[in-house]
Every structure is written in structure tokens, then in C-alpha cells.
Amino acid sequence: MKKTLIAYFTRTGITKKLAENTAKQTGADLFAIEPVKEYSSSYLICVGQAKLENLQNARPAMKAKPQNLQDYDTIVVMFPIWWFTCPNIILT
Structure with a gap:
């Protein structure tokens, strides 16, 4: 059975609702x-x-990482666009 994971980042809650x-x-x-x-x-x-994160090329630490990624056939990443690119937490 195919499984899909939606991993999302939100600051204001809009992307969370969409996800x-x-x-x-x-x-x-x-x-x-x-x-x-x-x-x-x-x-x-x-x-x-x-x-500041962009200038430092920072990769902010995450509270948790998704488990068992190998169980998913498809992984969708959702995030708001910040200044024509993704937030640095997505690059982590």
C-alpha cells in the first residue's frame, strides 16, 4: 500500500491549515x-x-525528525515562501 507523508513548516498557521x-x-x-x-x-x-540565517547560511535545528521515512512512497514538503525562497529550516 502506498503511503504519503506531508511535512510542513508554518509560522502563522496558514501552511498548517493547507497541509x-x-x-x-x-x-x-x-x-x-x-x-x-x-x-x-x-x-x-x-x-x-x-x-541573519540566510547571511550565515544557517541550518536551524529541528525539534524532531520524521521517523521511518523509508515507509513512504511520496513525501510532500509544504512551506511559505520567504523572500522568493524557502525558510532555512526546510534546508535542514
Whole structure:
């Protein structure tokens, strides 16, 4: 039986809702990509954090990693676009 995992990162909750809706419609499993050091809820402070990560080519640590990836035939990664690219946590 084919299995799908939807791994998603969200800061404001919009991508989470999209991932949950997609999982509900497709029967996929969900995994939340969460950084150890959370991004600020303040947009301006978050922009500063993200810019610093980009300048440092940082790969933020994740709280957890998905288990048993070999069990999935398809892995979908969902995330918001930050300044024409993905958040650095996705590169981790």
C-alpha cells in the first residue's frame, strides 16, 4: 500500500491549515517541521532572524525528525515562501 507523508513548516498557521486539508483529502500522514528556536511572532523581528540565517547560511535545528521515512512512497514538503525562497529550516 502506498503511503504519503506531508511535512510542513508554518509560522502563522496558514501552511498548517493547507497541509491538514490536503492530508484529510488524500489520507496522508502529517509531520510538523518545527525549529528548536522558534521564529518571532513579530513580523519585523522574524524578518531579521531569517535574514541573519540566510547571511550565515544557517541550518536551524529541528525539534524532531520524521521517523521511518523509508515507509513512504511520496513525501510532500509544504512551506511559505520567504523572500522568493524557502525558510532555512526546510534546508535542514
